Amino acid sequence: MVKEWLTTADGAPVYDNQNSATAGEFGPILIQDVHLLEKLAHFNRERVPERVVHAKGAGAHGVFKVTNDVSKYTKASFLSEVGKETTVFARFSTVAGELGSADTVRDPRGFAIKFYTEDGNYDIVGNNTPVFFVRDPLKFPDFIHTQKRDPRTHLKSPDAVWDFWSLSPESLHQVTILMSDRGIPATMRHMHGYGSHTFLWVNDAGEKTWVKYHFRTNQGVKNLDVNLAAELAGTNPDYHIEDLHNAIEAEDYPSWTLCVQLIPFEEAQKRPELLFDVTKTVSQKEFPLVEVGTMTLNRNPENYFTEVEQVAMSPGHLVPGIETSPDKLLQGRLFAYGDAHRYRVGANYSQVPINKPVSPVNNNQKDGAMRMDNGSTSINYEPNSFNEVKENPAVKPAGYEVHGEIGHYSYDQNFYTQAGDLYRLQSDEAKERLVQNVVDAMTPVSKDEIKKRQIYHFYQADKEYGTKVAQGLGMEDVIKEF
Incomplete structure (x- = not known):
């Protein structure tokens, strides 16, 4: 049950906060x-x-x-x-x-x-x-x-980090890179x-x-x-x-x-x-x-x-x-x-x-804080009849049809293929370091629900990847639910 609707700063309800x-x-x-x-x-x-x-x-x-x-x-x-x-x-x-x-x-x-x-x-x-x-x-x-930093404690928050990532599975590819040796x-x-x-x-x-x-x-x-x-x-x-x-x-x-x-x-x-x-x-x-x-x-x-x-x-x-x-x-x-x-x-x-x-810079911007060169001309508009500073048709962008x-709209929901490919490309030793880095980063998370949600994403990318993270967190039983 939604208790409060997301709104703009002026109080208008927001229809979609995930897709522009x-x-x-x-x-x-x-x-x-x-x-x-x-x-x-x-x-x-x-x-x-x-x-x-x-x-x-x-x-x-x-x-x-x-x-x-x-x-x-x-x-x-x-x-x-x-x-x-x-x-x-x-x-x-x-x-x-x-x-x-x-x-x-x-x-x-x-x-x-x-x-x-x-x-x-x-x-x-x-x-x-x-x-x-x-x-x-x-x-x-x-x-x-x-x-x-957390606005209440002013400390970094593993809960916030992994809560957001686990609710935004498109992050998995980058998370895998971040937690690797790179x-x-x-x-x-x-x-x-x-x-x-x-x-x-x-x-x-x-x-x-x-x-x-x-x-x-x-x-x-x-x-x-x-x-x-x-x-x-x-x-x-x-x-x-x-x-x-x-x-x-x-x-x-x-x-x-x-x-x-x-x-x-x-x-x-x-x-x-x-x-x-x-x-x-x-x-x-x-x-x-x-x-x-x-x-x-x-x-x-x-x-x-x-x-x-x-x-x-x-x-x-x-x-x-x-x-x-x-x-x-x-x-x-x-x-x-x-x-x-x-x-x-x-x-x-x-x-x-x-x-x-x-x-050279030729425009009609004037004044403002820390202006270094305001120009001496009284002409600060275009078109005008007094100078030859005009737009250049030769640099028209090519553009593309839309x-x-x-x-x-959301892009496709294939969050796992490339993250799984990246995991499988690494050596056994690099995989172990990646998993350990993930486990170390997720251990302070206070809610098992967040950990479970993230383990699911790792498991969808690669079963071994998700299983090893679950084992490192002492949560191997959750794999049965996937």
Whole structure:
């Protein structure tokens, strides 16, 4: 029996809190979904002044160099020819911890790159995992609330974490990665990075190709033993920040090879659930990695606050030749990231030196806090009869057709196949560590109901996976009920 109905801040009842309103089942999110906009906008304003997520991180300057010709897929100028170099700034971070938290906790790592191109800044804002816990932005504020501190005790809450995950089975793929050896990278230099979402590349002829980004570390993947990670959290909580800084100072410059999966545009009609559901990956056997270039980090920041803290990256920072997809979580991020920057850094965050593009900026934005360059002209509107600053028809986005009835749709309910495949791919020793990490994390959960629900998800992904978790928690009898 429902005791109270979920409402908006104004008291209006909420119809669906699991799925955003979209134009058709696989179409983009509609701005008329005021519940989603209210939820994301309020979420962006819940913490002052550090980032709500990715609060603690490290950054460095570097260069990206094209090593393979991909101009037949995209007209993006910084990818136009082999040998072309573009300056970049990279930021790596933990996700859930506060600004003073330890670097070596079990947590995904943010992996964000700002490219200073001649057509404006282009940002790839992803993680060190190719998937995420949720696939609809409507659920993101709730998810992060479970990762933060309990509003009553101000302590981290295993109950909240596992209650949410057990009620959101789409999280299982990412949970499996998080609880595996990959959950604690040895350093920021020894982890891969991903754009996570699917994006759209468009060439000069207007031909479209879906693309997924993979940054492959050239240092090799290395992870930390859980006991060593716990020790470092107490003895050197800034271990990852220190490692990146010292490596660059010693001229041991870390680098990553950017590869992409190129997926024919028509595949979106055949398998939209794979392309636009960020909880799933696209097979590299079917769509193998194609090398694009190399990113090398070769200069440390001169001032942590002005560079690492104030850098403002967003998947909405795009350049001609690169467009978005109808991935719902990506669509929500297009709004939420810019809104967070305007709240946290200010309306003029793009004029802060670390965010300032190398290309000319011509717009009619004026005034506001911390305005660096207000311009001398009296013209702050368009169209006008006094200057030649006009829109450019040549950079019209290619776009894509959408259709369907407006409604709140969920992606498919196949939560288990890829998580099970991932479990079975690991060695016996890696499986044992994964299970032990899960057991250790779930042991403090106070309600057996939550544990049982999560064990069910593990069991559906792989019977051995679920059985071993149940045994580790002393709940093997629940397996009989599945």
